Amino acid sequence: GFCSQTTTFHSLRPPVPLPPPTMPLSLSSYTLSLLQHSSTSTTTPFLIDFATGRRLLYSDFLRQTKSLSLSLQASFPSLSKNDVALILSPTSLHLPVLHFSLLSLGITISPANPLSTQSELTHLIRLSNPVIAFATTTSSHNLPFSLPLGTVLLDSPEFESMISDSVIESDCKPNRVVNVNQSDSAAILYSSGTTGRVKGVELTHRNFIALIAGIHHQSRIEIEENAAAAEPAVSLMILPLFHVFGFFMMIAAAAMGETLVLMERFDFEGMLRAVEEYKVNYMPVSPPLVVALAKSEVAAKYNLTSLRLLGCGGAPLGKEVSQRFTAKFPNVEIVQGYGLTETGGGATGMTGPDESKQFGSVGRLAENMEAKIVDPTTGAALPAAQRGELWLRGPTVMKGYVGDDEATAATLDQEGWLKTGDLCYFDSHGFLYIVDRLKELIKYKAYQVPPVELEQLLQSNPEIADAAVIPYPDEEAGQIPMAFVVRKPGSNISEAQIIDFIARQVAPYKKIRRVAFINSIPKSPAGKILRRELTNHALSGASS
Numbered sequence: 001g002f003c004s005q006t007t008t009f010h011s012l013r014p015p016v017p018l019p020p021p022t023m024p025l026s027l028s029s030y031t032l033s034l035l036q037h038s039s040t041s042t043t044t045p046f047l048i049d050f051a052t053g054r055r056l057l058y059s060d061f062l063r064q065t066k067s068l069s070l071s072l073q074a075s076f077p078s079l080s081k082n083d084v085a086l087i088l089s090p091t092s093l094h095l096p097v098l099h100f101s102l103l104s105l106g107i108t109i110s111p112a113n114p115l116s117t118q119s120e121l122t123h124l125i126r127l128s129n130p131v132i133a134f135a136t137t138t139s140s141h142n143l144p145f146s147l148p149l150g151t152v153l154l155d156s157p158e159f160e161s162m163i164s165d166s167v168i169e170s171d172c173k174p175n176r177v178v179n180v181n182q183s184d185s186a187a188i189l190y191s192s193g194t195t196g197r198v199k200g201v202e203l204t205h206r207n208f209i210a211l212i213a214g215i216h217h218q219s220r221i222e223i224e225e226n227a228a229a230a231e232p233a234v235s236l237m238i239l240p241l242f243h244v245f246g247f248f249m250m251i252a253a254a255a256m257g258e259t260l261v262l263m264e265r266f267d268f269e270g271m272l273r274a275v276e277e278y279k280v281n282y283m284p285v286s287p288p289l290v291v292a293l294a295k296s297e298v299a300a301k302y303n304l305t306s307l308r309l310l311g312c313g314g315a316p317l318g319k320e321v322s323q324r325f326t327a328k329f330p331n332v333e334i335v336q337g338y339g340l341t342e343t344g345g346g347a348t349g350m351t352g353p354d355e356s357k358q359f360g361s362v363g364r365l366a367e368n369m370e371a372k373i374v375d376p377t378t379g380a381a382l383p384a385a386q387r388g389e390l391w392l393r394g395p396t397v398m399k400g401y402v403g404d405d406e407a408t409a410a411t412l413d414q415e416g417w418l419k420t421g422d423l424c425y426f427d428s429h430g431f432l433y434i435v436d437r438l439k440e441l442i443k444y445k446a447y448q449v450p451p452v453e454l455e456q457l458l459q460s461n462p463e464i465a466d467a468a469v470i471p472y473p474d475e476e477a478g479q480i481p482m483a484f485v486v487r488k489p490g491s492n493i494s495e496a497q498i499i500d501f502i503a504r505q506v507a508p509y510k511k512i513r514r515v516a517f518i519n520s521i522p523k524s525p526a527g528k529i530l531r532r533e534l535t536n537h538a539l540s541g542a543s544s
């Protein structure tokens with residue numbers, strides 16, 4: 001429970017049974033076994049490419065995955081279990097095929113942002129030590145050097161022939177059998193690098209099996225409760241597949257037999273068109289998109305009645321914005337979740353309309369997850385309602401950071417607790433609230449100011465399109481809160497008006513004391529504000 005005495009909190013959801021941990025099982029076979037038991041037929045489209053309209057039916061997907069596994073074994077006899085494959089590609093119909101094929105061979109997938117620079121890639125390669133790269137003609141140019149087994153180009157005729165049916169027909173040799181253990185690593189995903197150098201997060205097949213088991217269990221309950229939902233759902237993927245959120249949602253879509261519409265290049269109206277055209281029911285999104293929809297006028301031009309659910313996570317979503325969104329789209333439920341690359345996906349979430357009305361919260365602990373709230377100075381575990389660092393433990397928590405034992409030791413303790421670095425509290429009903437990252441708190445005199453709180457207030461101002469708050473060095477106070485503001489088109493809101501707007505709503509120590517105007521707020525592909533970039537910008541004097 002979440003009463004005032006407890007200091008280790010357990011998920012309130014019934015435990016979800018997992019396969020015995022020592023049973024050999026890969027994430028791909030587990031996912032496909034769930035698919036077989038769903039009501040999806042092989043003629044249901046799994047993937048639709050929004051730009052070209054091309055579709056991949058479940059039957060195509062299964063055949064291509066098998067062909068590719070055979071082809072990879074034939075072309076790269078030395079490629080073996082636990083080798084790492086770097087994947088450097090924008091979203092495409094080929095990526096899920098590639099992911100499942102590599103997973104079934106026990107090869108660790110390591111997807112990175114295809115726009116990474118050479119020096120960024122050098123860092124990632126040093127961490128995860130890949131033997132082979134899968135890239136596109138364009139993204140392959142960013143590779144700083146070639147890997148031992150070279151690069152396979154996903155947009156080449158060679159790759160087309162590797163996934164073609166003729167591989168299965170001509171090759172009568174069975175797949176070399178690879179026994180994948182759940183404890184083998186499935187993926188090395190890179191953290192967003194918001195607080196420092198990017199880390200390579202090593203996640204096992206078991207980690208993802210536990211995540212998929214949870215989400216699958218939940219969807220079964222919903223289908224039983226609502227017979228009308230038994231039709232395969234249509235999801236739209238506007239998130240990149242290399243970030244943990246998109247990566248995991250892609251696998252989850254296959255487990256549930258959904259149709260997934262892929263958008264390689266995000267554009268706002270394109271997204272609205274995709275929802276209308278494919279009658280999209282569900283979209284995993286990051287908070288900036290909810291803000292954009294809540295403030296959008298153009299959305300009214302599209303028929304979005306099919307849309308039922310937005311799953312929002314990855315960065316803070318303000319209460320005000322959620323409420324405004326809900327007022328504008330009363331038939332769309334926003335479900336918030338919180339997670340880290342280190343938990344492979346959502347560590348908390350919301351299920352059902354009662355939970356999703358807890359605006360401002362990130363939901364309740366996921367199945368099989370435990371948590372503590374730890375006083376960052378004394379190390380004491382605190383009861384509900386008190387603020388401290390969130391620690392998490394459960395079957396989805398990573399194995400560690402690759403190539404960085406020091407960071408692993410600082411983040412995972414002997415008992416398996418993951419220190420999230422996030423300042424949080426639980427209410428007495430088990431809802432979690434994220435105050436801010438510990439590392440990003442602004443230290444004004446003896447006080448701590450969470451920039452997120454000020455950003456959300458700024459965003460509630462109708463004259464402000466977007467905003468970010470950073471610590472600005474100050475001789476007397478140490479740091480002062482400084483706002484970067486994007487004005488709404490046509491607005492002339494001034495620095496003094498902004499300072500006053502905030503001052504009227506917060507305690508004096510939280511006041512914004514400096515404002516700069518900017519055209520857009522730099523964000524990561526997963527929607528996180530890149531405060532360090534803004535800090536550098538402010539310090540270089542470019543803003544004043």
Ligand code: ATP
Nearest residue numbers: 191192193194195313314315316337338339340341
């Ligand atoms: P790095 O660890 O490299 O500095 P990062 O922490 O931003 O980067 P991710 O793993 O992508 O990399 O993000 C996890 C973090 O995102 C969490 O620790 C938390 O701070 C934030 N986060 C995720 N979901 C939410 C949410 N729903 N609300 C608020 N913050 C969230």
Ligand code: MG
Nearest residue numbers: 191192195340
């Ligand atoms: Mg992090």
